[in-house]
Amino acid sequence: MANLPILRFEEKIVETVEKNPVVVIIGETGSGKSTQLSQMLYKRGYTNSGVIAVTQPRRVAAVSVARRVAQELGVQLGEEVGFAIRFEDRTSEKTRIKYLTDGVLLRESLSNPELDQYSVIILDEAHERSLNTDILLGLMKRLIKLRASNLKVLITSATLDGEKVSRFFSSCPILTVPGKLFPVEILYSSERPKNYIESSLKTAIDIHVREPEGDVLIFMTGQDDIEKLVSKLEEKILGLAKGSCMDAIILPLHGSLPPEMQVRVFHPALPDCRRFIVATNIAETSLTVDGVVYVVDSGYVKQRQYNPSTGMYSLDVVPISKVQANQRAGRAGRTCPGKCYRLYPSMVYHDDFLDATVPEIQRSSLAGSVLYLKSLDLPDIDILKFNFLDPPSSESLEDALKQLYLIDAIDDNGSITSVGRTMAELPLEPSLSRTLLEANECGCLSQALTVAAMLSAETTLIAGRSKSTEKKRKHPPSDLPDGSGWGDHIQLLQIYEHWDQTDYSVDWCKDNNLQVRGMMFVKDVRKQLSQIMQKVAKGSLDVRTSERWKESRQAYRKLRNALSVGYASQLAERMIRHNGYRTLGFKSQLVQVHPSSVLRTDEEGMLPNYVVYHELIATSRPFMRNVCAVEMSWVMPILKKLEMININKLSGGSSQSEERSEGENSILLKKDVNTGGPPEDRD
Ligand code: ADP
Secondary structure, three states: OOOOOOHHHHHHHHHHHHHOOEEEEEOOOOOOOOHHHHHHHHHOOOOHHOEEEEEEHOOOOOOOOHHHHHHHHHEEEEEOOOEEEEEEEEOOOOOOOEEEHHHHHHHHHHHHHOOOOOOEEEEEEHHHHHHHHHHHHHHHHHHHHHOOOOOOEEEEEOOHHHHHHHHHHOOOOOOEEEOOOOEEEEEOOOOOOOHHHHHHHHHHHHHHOOOOEEEEEEOOOOOHHHHHHHHHHHHHHHHHOOOOEEEEEEEEEEEOOOOHHHHHHOOOOOOOOEEEEEEOOHHHOOOOOOOOEEEEEEEEEEEEEEEEOEEEEEEEEEEOHHHHHHHHHHHHHOOOOOOEOOOOOOHHHHOOOOOOOOOOOHHOOHHHHHHHHHHOOOOOHHHHHHHHOOOHHHHHHOOHHHHHHHHHOOOOOOOHHHHHHHHHHOOOOHHHHHHHHHHHOOOOHHHHHHHHHHOOOOOHHHHOEEEEEEEHHOOOOOOOOOOHHHHHHHHHHHHHHHHHOOOHHHHHHHOOOOOHHHHHHHHHHHHHHHHHHHHOOOHHHOOOOOOOOOHHHHHHHHHHEEEEEHHHOOEEEHHHHOEEEEEEEOOOOOOOOOOOOOOOOHHHHOOEEEEEEEEEEEOOOEOOOOOOOOOOHHHHHHHHHHHHOOHHHHHOOOOOOHHHOOOOOOOOOOOOOOOEEEEOOOO
């Protein structure tokens, strides 16, 4: 810690912060921005008038950095230093430095628009350009005007175009912390490999056999690739003749690892033992692993991309940007000169890679964000001119407005409704929030809370979530009551209810290939959602939220109905001739039921005529994931509403494209049109 580059600039940083409400700090990854800035200001008494908030786009980073800072200050995590991520709050009255995801800070601003509990807000990792950080940047502009005398905002980044952000904040000062990077030799492959896992394996083994000591960091695209490469590496290294090279330890690193596995990368290596860290892009800038001398860069990243014209998400493996490639290489030069093996030719780097990664705001569904901004409804904020560093496309804004209209969150003039306001208070995507409110109305809130919690934690439920285990969910625990034939949501409900009946048995989870940790998380999320519902639904809460399991066809039917209301833009109709479905949303397209679904695609007659789906994903072809049967009589009124949509009216009288006028970065949203909201599972 003592020799972190940022510490040499402490005086300058503190002085600049003292004199300016907003400061941009650019510093190489690992220079100490995330761990030290908060401590510097803490030492100078900035927490006498409020808490220091430090936002992170990723949950893992919020937890890991908070843990580190607590350790450095010698305090218990959750006391002076704490963290808050969605569904997990480890802070207390004593907390003075709070690490939190950008999504959680956005949510806090709903109940406290001036965020006056904070004396300092540090937007960390701004270069990641997460959707939520981009929205926060816009909000900070307003807060600075309102609280100029008692709020400091710091924006930190490893690579961000500092000038652009500085201009955004009326030319605020930019401080650059030069890193002390050692030279990194870049070695290019002569061609792109056919299989980057095999090629990474070969390169890693070559390094192990030929190169002197130093850890190896290998960038893969996701958990599946990481698991494959880890097991291949283990096998190969075991096969090397004993004594021919030093010992090795192989550590995976990705966002879904249990925390105790994540922190293993921070433990110092044993002498004469090389560490192989096989990581996602989380190790690019979010987490700094010390001791790395060799980097193997596949040149790819897995990116979630939303297509507003089809409503479809795709999780594509795409080439990284030049900025990412340079970040990856930089990881090799932190402690001594290093080497970066790029598994692609230099021409690919120069000609094919984009200069910078496309910001998330330009590749996400904006329904949640639009609803969020609409619900802020601040008298002094000019929502008509909400400023984005880079504006989203008018197509995705229109898509968001249509979605919100279909689920009654905004009326046909684009104004937020009372249903929309309540929805915005729930920490869930709009469709799921709407489902809960509907379920509350029709008396199946208990079941809907379970499904919402199961869906929120789905990725952590199945032990070893690989393609083959995902299929296993198709075969539900054998002793489930009949009813899962209605679809995946009902099956998720039944799994939980059954577990609840066993009094949360650990053995039952193990017998059914479910992760105990994941199921406990669902239980906790369900409890929290239930408490939030108590608050937001005020007097009108369905009292049966804690009702215990009772198999009921009636409740399943009500739940399916509530889902059709919440997911009104995600309905599909059976097309027998195509052995699939036609989506009934804004743009009709042919889709299939995902093979992981409980709805048996292999048994023709079993498929329902109408379904609601949780998500449309494009892999080899368009698939609906998490599908459930609905009834025609529920679908018809929605189709009518769909026909009536007048986008001009929804967007406040003129089309979005005409509304862009205030300089290149501003987008005009009518007062009663709004934008924004925390998507997916970042927070
Ligand atoms: P930056 O934000 O500039 O990327 P950080 O403040 O995250 O830098 O990291 C500074 C140093 O602290 C690095 O050497 C990093 O390895 C170390 N560090 C960060 N988090 C942890 C942790 N949870 N455990 C141990 N070391 C950590």
